[in-house]
Amino acid sequence: MAMEWTEETIARLRDLWQQGLSTAEIGRQLSVTKNAVVGKAHRLGLKPRPSPIRRGAKADKSADKATPAPAAQDAAARTPATPAPAADVTVTEVSVAVVATPAPEPTAAAPAAPAAVAAPVAPVVEENTVSAPAPAAAVAAPPPSTPAPAAAPTVADSAADTVSPKPAAAPAPKAAPAAAAEEAAARPAAKAPRKATPTRAERAAAARAAVTPPRRRSSQSCCWPLGDPGTPGFHFCGATPLPGKPYCAEHAQLAYVKLRDRRDNVA
DNA sequence: CCCTGATTCGC
DNA sequence: GCGAATCAGG
Numbered sequence: 001m002a003m004e005w006t007e008e009t010i011a012r013l014r015d016l017w018q019q020g021l022s023t024a025e026i027g028r029q030l031s032v033t034k035n036a037v038v039g040k041a042h043r044l045g046l047k048p049r050p051s052p053i054r055r056g057a058k059a060d061k062s063a064d065k066a067t068p069a070p071a072a073q074d075a076a077a078r079t080p081a082t083p084a085p086a087a088d089v090t091v092t093e094v095s096v097a098v099v100a101t102p103a104p105e106p107t108a109a110a111p112a113a114p115a116a117v118a119a120p121v122a123p124v125v126e127e128n129t130v131s132a133p134a135p136a137a138a139v140a141a142p143p144p145s146t147p148a149p150a151a152a153p154t155v156a157d158s159a160a161d162t163v164s165p166k167p168a169a170a171p172a173p174k175a176a177p178a179a180a181a182e183e184a185a186a187r188p189a190a191k192a193p194r195k196a197t198p199t200r201a202e203r204a205a206a207a208r209a210a211v212t213p214p215r216r217r218s219s220q221s222c223c224w225p226l227g228d229p230g231t232p233g234f235h236f237c238g239a240t241p242l243p244g245k246p247y248c249a250e251h252a253q254l255a256y257v258k259l260r261d262r263r264d265n266v267a
Numbered sequence: 268c269c270c271t272g273a274t275t276c277g278c
Numbered sequence: 279g280c281g282a283a284t285c286a287g288g
């Protein structure tokens with residue numbers, strides 16, 4: 001049960017987190033719950049980032065527990081100097097975040113770091129579907145050759161599909177949208193039987209679906225990520241991709257693997 | 268209501 | 279260490 005937080009996963013978590021994506025978003029992309037994300041983030045030690053609430057005066061359901069701590073004083077003292085997280089994320093730091101927030105969900109991340117989020121979507125932006133919240137700036141300054149991370153050729157055939165992360169130390173190229181949708185779709189159904197309200201799930205699924213389907217035109221350069229997103233050295237392969245694929249021949253080999261294998265591999 | 272993140276606590 | 283349950287602010 002203990003989810004295995006591999007370096008891979010953690011790296012992605014860190015990256016996405018740093019990008020200012022909401023915990024829920026990250027969770028969705030990693031195929032875990034937001035709680036898992038938050039919990040892990042905490043344990044990982046990374047966790048600055050504006051929180052809607054400050055838990056100084058936590059209501060104790062038990063009234064005493066093990067913390068007699070003077071909440072009042074504590075509350076006063078605690079003032080995270082919250083460094084604008086999203087703010088310092090520049091467009092330069094293009095990353096694999098992609099798929100993130102479709103149109104209907106601006107969420108907190110959008111207003112905060114729209115540029116960062118939108119930028120990577122550049123290729124997709126052509127669709128103009130996802131770019132809704134995107135600030136003109138981001139669109140105006142489209143990366144010369146930074147394609148979207150894996151707008152993987154959804155499913156399609158039967159043999160080859162999805163991604164196999166692990167180019168060197170690089171973060172996985174956005175885990176297959178198909179897979180995500182797949183799981184996401186199944187999860188809520190089984191997981192939230194008590195709540196017959198598909199609203200949230202429905203919306204999310206729809207959003208995701210909306211993003212995936214729009215013909216993701218693979219750009220003219222391989223979008224296999226190299227290096228660590230967020231770091232200066234990060235870049236995409238850039239080689240000429242195979243027709244209809246986002247990756248060049250070499251990386252396509254790495255990227256596309258049997259669906260079965262992927263199951264073990266991803267998420 | 269919905270969203271969000273934060274903390275607690277059983278596992 | 280993990281994450282569901284719970285809490286709490288917008």
